[in-house]
Amino acid sequence: xxxxxxxxxxxxxxxxxxxxxxxxxxxxxxxxxxxxxxxxxxxxxxxxxxxxxxxxxxxxxxxxxxxxxxxxxxxxxxxxxxxxxxxxxxxxxxxxxxxxxxxxxxxxxxxxxxxxxxxxxxxxxxxxxxxxxxxxxxxxxxxxxxxxxxxx
Numbered sequence: 331x332x333x334x335x336x337x338x339x340x341x342x343x344x345x346x347x348x349x350x351x352x353x354x355x356x357x358x359x360x361x362x363x364x365x366x367x368x369x370x371x372x373x374x375x376x377x378x379x380x381x382x383x384x385x386x387x388x389x390x391x392x393x394x395x396x397x398x399x400x401x402x403x404x405x406x407x408x409x410x411x412x413x414x415x416x417x418x419x420x421x422x423x424x425x426x427x428x429x430x431x432x433x434x435x436x437x438x439x440x441x442x443x444x445x446x447x448x449x450x451x452x453x454x455x456x457x458x459x460x461x462x463x464x465x466x467x468x469x470x471x472x473x474x475x476x477x478x479x480x481x482x
Contacts, residue, residue: 349441350427354480357440357451360426368436368455371419372429375433378412385409437470444480451476 354362374418385405392399398406423430423438429450431437436455444463452462452473461481464472 347424347427351448352427352440352442352451354442354451354476355458357442357453360428360440361453363461364423364428364438364453365428365455367419367422368430370436371416371430372433372436372455373411374416374419377415378409381405381409381411381412431470435470439464444477 346376358414385402388399388402388405392402420430427440429439429441430437432454438449440453442451442463443449448466449463450466451460452464452470453460454470461476462473463476464470464474
């Protein structure tokens with residue numbers, strides 16, 4: 331995942347983490363921690379976005395022959411600091427084994443298996459537990475309720 335303005339990026343670190351498959355119960359057990367991490371990401375993202383917009387405005391007005399003005403340097407430092415925090419949270423999610431899918435809705439997918447095929451257990455901010463799944467390529471629009479037999 332990469333969200334970026336010129337040289338002011340949020341991107342999950344590339345870490346070799348083997349794909350982890352979760353049962354529905356295992357994925358739900360991670361939610362107390364996942365919820366806290368995602369809440370932090372969702373809270374920081376608008377701050378990062380606003381700082382990037384301010385940086386781009388200042389950079390557009392800067393005179394190239396004079397170098398970066400102090401305000402632009404300070405904004406870049408702030409953008410980098412917030413991006414670093416968000417990247418650290420994304421890394422935590424990756425190490426848990428889940429996949430962060432969206433800053434706006436706080437979407438998180440967990441690899442799983444249902445009826446012998448690979449799927450994602452799908453959770454988003456505001457949901458108490460995982461109650462939906464979708465095929466790997468279907469995305470959020472393809473969310474379906476978890477079958478009652480799987481919920482137990």
